[in-house]
Amino acid sequence: MNEATTDGGVREYDVVVVGGGPVGENVAERVRSAGLTAVIVERALLGGECSYWACEPSKALLRPVLARADALRVPGLRRVVAGPLDVDAVLAHRDAMAFHWNDDGQADWLDSVSVDLVRGHGRLDGPRRVTVTTPEGDTVRLAARHAVVLGTGSVPSLPPVPGLDRARPWTSREATSARRVPGSLAVVGGGVVAVEMATAWQALGSRVTLLVVEDHLLGRMEPFAGEMVEDGLREAGVDIRFGAAVESLRREDGTGTHDTVRITLSTGEELTADEILFATGRTPRTRDVGLDTVGLTPGDRLAVDDTYQVTAVRDGWLYAVGDVNGRALLTHQGKYQARIAGAVIAARAGGRPVDDAPWGAHAGTADTAAVPQVVFGVPEVAAVGLTTVEAERTGRRVDVVDHDMRGVAGAHQYGEDYRGRARMLVDPDRGTVVGVTFAGPGVAELVHSATFAVAGEIPLERLWHAVPAFPTIGEVWLRLLETYRDRRPGASPV
Numbered sequence: 303m304n305e306a307t308t309d310g311g312v313r314e315y316d317v318v319v320v321g322g323g324p325v326g327e328n329v330a331e332r333v334r335s336a337g338l339t340a341v342i343v344e345r346a347l348l349g350g351e352c353s354y355w356a357c358e359p360s361k362a363l364l365r366p367v368l369a370r371a372d373a374l375r376v377p378g379l380r381r382v383v384a385g386p387l388d389v390d391a392v393l394a395h396r397d398a399m400a401f402h403w404n405d406d407g408q409a410d411w412l413d414s415v416s417v418d419l420v421r422g423h424g425r426l427d428g429p430r431r432v433t434v435t436t437p438e439g440d441t442v443r444l445a446a447r448h449a450v451v452l453g454t455g456s457v458p459s460l461p462p463v464p465g466l467d468r469a470r471p472w473t474s475r476e477a478t479s480a481r482r483v484p485g486s487l488a489v490v491g492g493g494v495v496a497v498e499m500a501t502a503w504q505a506l507g508s509r510v511t512l513l514v515v516e517d518h519l520l521g522r523m524e525p526f527a528g529e530m531v532e533d534g535l536r537e538a539g540v541d542i543r544f545g546a547a548v549e550s551l552r553r554e555d556g557t558g559t560h561d562t563v564r565i566t567l568s569t570g571e572e573l574t575a576d577e578i579l580f581a582t583g584r585t586p587r588t589r590d591v592g593l594d595t596v597g598l599t600p601g602d603r604l605a606v607d608d609t610y611q612v613t614a615v616r617d618g619w620l621y622a623v624g625d626v627n628g629r630a631l632l633t634h635q636g637k638y639q640a641r642i643a644g645a646v647i648a649a650r651a652g653g654r655p656v657d658d659a660p661w662g663a664h665a666g667t668a669d670t671a672a673v674p675q676v677v678f679g680v681p682e683v684a685a686v687g688l689t690t691v692e693a694e695r696t697g698r699r700v701d702v703v704d705h706d707m708r709g710v711a712g713a714h715q716y717g718e719d720y721r722g723r724a725r726m727l728v729d730p731d732r733g734t735v736v737g738v739t740f741a742g743p744g745v746a747e748l749v750h751s752a753t754f755a756v757a758g759e760i761p762l763e764r765l766w767h768a769v770p771a772f773p774t775i776g777e778v779w780l781r782l783l784e785t786y787r788d789r790r791p792g793a794s795p796v
Contacts, residue, residue, distance in 0.1 A: 310645070311443060312431075312445050313442065313444050313445070314444075314445045314446075314447060315339045315340055315341045315418070315444065315446060315447070316333065316338035316339045316340065316447045316448050316651060317329075317330070317333045317338055317339070317340045317341075317446055317448055317449050317450075317451065317647060317685065318341055318343065318430075318432050318444050318445070318446040318449075318450045318451070319340060319341065319342045319343065319451045319453060320343045320426075320451070320452050320454060320591060321343070321350070321422040321424075321434060321451075321452065321453035321454040321455060321464075321624070321626075321631055322342045322344030322348040322349070322350060322408075322412075322419070322449065323349065323350020323351060323352060323353075323453060323455055323623075323624070323634055323636075324349065324350060324352050324353070324635065324636065324637055324640075324742075325350070325453040325455070325623050325624035325633075325636035325637060325639065325640045326342055326344070326350070326451070326453035326624075326640070327342070327348070327349075327408070327411075327412070327417075327640075328640035328641055328644065329451050329453065329621075329623055329639045329640035329641075329643050329644045330342050330412075330415075330417045331415050331644070331648075332640065332641055332643075332644020332648070333419065333449075333647050333648055333651075333748060333790075334415055334416055334417050334644075334645045335415070335466065336543065336644070336648035336651075336652075338448065338647070338648060338651055339418075340417050340418070340420070341417065341418040341420060341444060342412065342417055342418070342419050342420070343420050343422065343424035343432060343434050343755065344419065344420075344421060344423075344443070344482075345421070345422060345423045345424070347403065347404075347405040348405040348407075348408035348409055348412065348419070348507040349401070349405055350381045350455055351406045351456075351475075352633040353400065353405075353456055353476060354400050354401070354403055354479075355400075355478050355479060356474060356478065356509065356633070357397045357633050357775075358400055359396050359400040359451075359465070359478040359479060360474075360477075360478045360495075360498055360499070360678075361399075361678060361724050362392075362395050362396040362398075362399035362400070362500070363392065363396050363478065363502040363506070364498060364501060364502050364678045366387055366392050366395075366396075366505075367387070367501060367502055367505040367506075367680065368680060368682070368743075369593070370383050370387065370505075371680045371743070372717060372743055372744065375504070375716070375717025375718050375719060375720065375743070376717055376718075377459050377718065381583060385695075386508060387505060387507075389483055389506055389507065389625065391590070392506065392689035393481070396478075396479075398428060400478075400479070401542075403479075407684045417691065420434050420436070420442050420444070421436060421437060422434040422435050422436035422437060422440075422442065423435045423590070424444075424591070424644070425590065425591055425592030425595075426452075426591060426592030426593065426595050426596055426620075427443070427592055427595055428596065429596060429617070430445055430446045430447075430450060430452060430617060430619050431443070431444070431445055431446075431450075432444040432445075432446070432592075433592075439721050442765070446619065447651075448619070448647060448650070448651045449619055449620070449621055449647045449651075450619060450620055450621070451620075451621045451622070451623060451643060451647075452588070452591060452604065452612075452620070452621070452622045452623075452626050453622075453623045453624045453626065453636070453640070454586075454587040454588065454591055454624075455586075455587050455624060455625045455626065456584040456586050456587055456625035456626070456631065457584065457585055457587050458474055458475070458580065458581075458582075458583075458584055458585075459582055459583040459584055459585045460473070460580055460582065460583055461548070461580070462547050463549070463550060463551055463647075464549075464550040464551070465550050465551035465552050465553075466551055468551075468552075468553055469551040469552070469553045469563050469578065469580065470471055470553060471563075471577075471578050471580050472568055472577050472578065472580070473579070473580060473581075474495050474499075474579075474581065475580070476577075477495075477499045477503075477579050477581075478499075480577075482765075483503065483506045483507045483508050484503070484508050484575070484576035484577040485508065485509065485576045486508060486509040486510075486511070486562075486574070486575045486576050486577075487500075487503050487508045487510050487511070487575055487576065487577050487579060488510075488511045488513060488563070488565055488573065488577070488578040488579070489510060489511070489512050489578075489579045489581060489619045489730075490548055490578065490579065490580045490581065490582060491513075491514070491574065491579075491580065491581035491582050491583075492512070492514035492515070492518065492519045492520065492521065492523070492528075492681070493517055493519075493520065493522075493581060493583075493590075494520070494675075494677050495581035496512060496514075496519075496579075496581035497512075497519060497520065497535070497677060497679050498677065498678055498679060499579060499581065500512050500535060500540050501534075501535065501538070501540075501678075501679045501680060504535075504538050504539055504540050505538065508727060509539075509541075510539075510541070511540070511541040511542075511547045511573060511575065511672045512535065512541065512542045512543065513518055513543055513547075513548060513565075514542065514543065514544050514545075514546060515545070515546070515547050516544065516545075517537075517544045517545060518532075518544070519531050519542075520530050520677065520683065521677075522689070522691075522743075523677075523683060523689060523739060524685070524689050524690060524691070524725055524739040525691070526723055526725070526739075526741060527677075527683045527685070527739055527741045528682055529552040530683075530721070530723065530741045530742075531677065531679050531681065531683060531741070534680040534681055535679070535680075538680065543567075543569075543571075545568075545569065545570055545729055546567045546568065546571075547567065547568040547620070548565055548566070548567060548568075549566045549567060549568050550565075550566045551563055551564070551565055551566075551578065551794050552564045554574075556779065557758065557765060561604060562574045562576055562740055563575050563576070563577070563578045564576065565578060574739040584602075584625065584631060584658070585623055586602070586603045586604070586626045586627075586628060587625070587626065588600060588601055588602060588603070588604065588626055589601040589614065594647045596615055596620065597614070597615070597698070598612075598614060598615070603626065603627065603628040604622035604626050604627050604628075605627070606621070606622050606627045606629070606660055606670075607658075608626065608666045608667065609621075609642070609643070609646045609656065609658050609664055609665065609666070610622060610623050610639055610642060610643040610646065610666060611646075618650075621643050621646075621647065623636060623639040623640050624636030624639060624640070627639070629666070629669040629670075630669045630673050632673065632675060635673055638668060639666055639669070640667070642664060642665065642666045643750075644771040645663060645664055646658075647662045649664060657752070662758075668757055670725045671687065671736075671756065671757070672686055672687055672753055672756040672757040673686065673687070674686040674750070674752070674753045675749075675751045676746045676749055678746065680741065680743075681721065681722065681739070681741055681743050681745070682740075682741070682742065682744065682745050683739070683741045683745070684741075684745045684746050684748055684749035684752070685737075685738065685739040685740070685752075686737070686738055686739035686740070686749055686752045686753045687727070687735070687736050687738060687752075687756040688700065688736045688737030689727075689737055689739065690702055690725075690727065692737075693737075699729075699730065699731075700727040700728060700729060700730070700737070701727070701728040701730050701786065701789075701790075702725065702726075702727060703725065703726040703727075703728060703782050703785050703786045703789075704723065704724070704725050704785070705723070705724045705725075705778060705781045705782050705785055706722075706723060707721075707722030707723055707724055707740075707742050707775070708720055708721065708722065709781065710722075710775060710777050710778050710781060711772065711773035711777060712772075712773040712774040712775040712776065712777050712778075713742070713775055713778075714773075715773050716743060716744050716775060717743060719766065720742065720743060721742060722741060722742020722743065722775075723740075723741050724738070724739070724740050724741075724742075724743065724778045724780045724781075724782060725737075725738070725739045725740075726738050726786070728762065728786060732759070732761075733761050733762050733763070734754040734755075734759045734760065734761060734762070735752075735756055735760070735762070735765070736756060737756065738752035738755065738756065740752070740778070742775075744775055745775065748775065748776060748778070750753065751776060751779065760785070762783065765779070765783060766783060
């Protein structure tokens, strides 16, 4: 215990964190390292969605798929890897990467950094107060001297489809933790989860049908990225149907060991599948966390300022980090928010100035200007910052620089018949990079170099001096700069 005080049955800490996922863990560790006392309240497994039902298990399913796809492009390896994946080995690896759904290691880590843990369902109970109902039915009352932080994450959003409640659909949780490969799987959605799970389960032996309401995939990314991923999915055997909304579902009794789902589409078509996965977005987990006790509406997203204080609550004691604030629903971005919020809380508790100017030590600027993301598909997509779609929507003027990555020597080394594309968006007035997208094999590891360029607002003249090693795929940076220079004579002295 990190020296909590008790007053009339209420345990008092400097900071109370509700939600023990990676976001909650990070903010608690940050304030504790600054000398404040902290406690985490968690109702399920420490480590949260990312550790057990999202990032870790999904990438464990996808890693063998991507490695085999890469190896098939390399002379001397094709015959070795041409057979099917070892499903049992892949699922066993997935289980190990999800810690077999056991959080003992996470609890040990919390203890090592002197953050207390209360297991149970935590709810706000007025200003600076949290009441926890434990699994045994007991009540633990907590109070915060300085801050309560909500990091309760999000839950899958399911559309109001007739028959859904009886169809036992998969969400991302079932898709990443399933114990067997379904003979057929319908995936509803066209975003990252839909694309990644279609990729994984098709490669593991399921017949996958991807049902997309829109006429494209990955609608928040550059259009060419969705087009290349679509080509890769079709080549793998995925049946993609655009403009296909699910009208109704019916789970039918089967004659074998399982039953099937009959799916009626808006096009009038019907199809059946052993399982159906809805990858149709997420909703903040705020419905039952006591928001009404502090004047907020249960179920709502929590609007915050750039220091992650909830703007609608007086006196600045309530913070919201991660999916609950809706700014950037990505684990790494939530952890970034947690680091900022932890530093803010520590500074305010110590009476020190808060630097909340853009890119300051206490401002979450990257949430809007430099959010990196990777889609682990065949091919991979890596992006950070602005896209042409967003630039057009907001009226922002940018120069668009494209390059076919097949012209990069490192791509030839990576594998035969390499197909990839890169796009760089430049602010012509400031001469800085404001957005980058790569699509192609092996591009996931390029995203951090792009993040440096965008978050650092590095002038193009300086980027010319960041020499890419030869022969690597990263040499695409030089090609993008050359393309821009040739279009705008005098754009660089190099």
